[in-house]
Amino acid sequence: MTGYLGFIGGVEAAVGNKAPAPSYKKTIQPIFNANCVYCHMSGAMQGGLTLEPGLSPRSLVSIKSTGSPLMLVVPGKPNDSYLIHKLEGTHLKVGGMGASMPFSAGVLLKLEEKDLALIHRWILLGAVDN
Ligand code: HEC
Numbered sequence: 473m474t475g476y477l478g479f480i481g482g483v484e485a486a487v488g489n490k491a492p493a494p495s496y497k498k499t500i501q502p503i504f505n506a507n508c509v510y511c512h513m514s515g516a517m518q519g520g521l522t523l524e525p526g527l528s529p530r531s532l533v534s535i536k537s538t539g540s541p542l543m544l545v546v547p548g549k550p551n552d553s554y555l556i557h558k559l560e561g562t563h564l565k566v567g568g569m570g571a572s573m574p575f576s577a578g579v580l581l582k583l584e585e586k587d588l589a590l591i592h593r594w595i596l597l598g599a600v601d602n
Pocket residue numbers: 504507508509510511512518519520521536537538539540544554555558569570571572573574575576583
């Protein structure tokens with residue numbers, strides 16, 4: 473986590489080792505709402521995945537991905553979670569397929585490092601639905 477030490481106070485508090493686990497509803501779902509849900513919702517489940525409030529994170533945790541041999545989210549194990557590989561762009565190296573997320577034709581989009589760090593930490597600390 474030393475790589476994040478350059479961030480200003482609030483962010484460091486959010487990702488620092490002693491910080492409490494991020495709340496799914498307050499912290500993680502808003503990241504999905506802003507970047508993912510318009511493609512990953514009931515009626516438009518790209519890749520077979522919904523990230524809609526109320527359906528996620530049940531749709532992620534211990535669910536097998538459609539595009540790889542991995543689970544989407546393995547509680548406590550971000551590196552075994554296909555979600556993280558799709559966000560980091562390492563999905564092809566772990567037997568996955570398709571594009572990195574958030575998908576956008578032509579341009580390479582990537583979540584902000586602080587959002588990636590929060591999702592990583594949420595999984596590491598048990599991927600709790602809270
Ligand atoms: C513009 C539409 C679009 C956006 C925005 C988008 N996705 Fe996707 N997503 C797709 C499509 C299409 C696929 C299936 C093809 C592929 O894997 O590249 C997919 C597949 C996935 C998969 C693999 C599902 C599986 O079971 O294998 C994950 C995980 C995923 N997206 C997560 C996200 C997350 C998290 C975000 C937001 C940060 C996001 N996506 C934003 C279109 C989108």
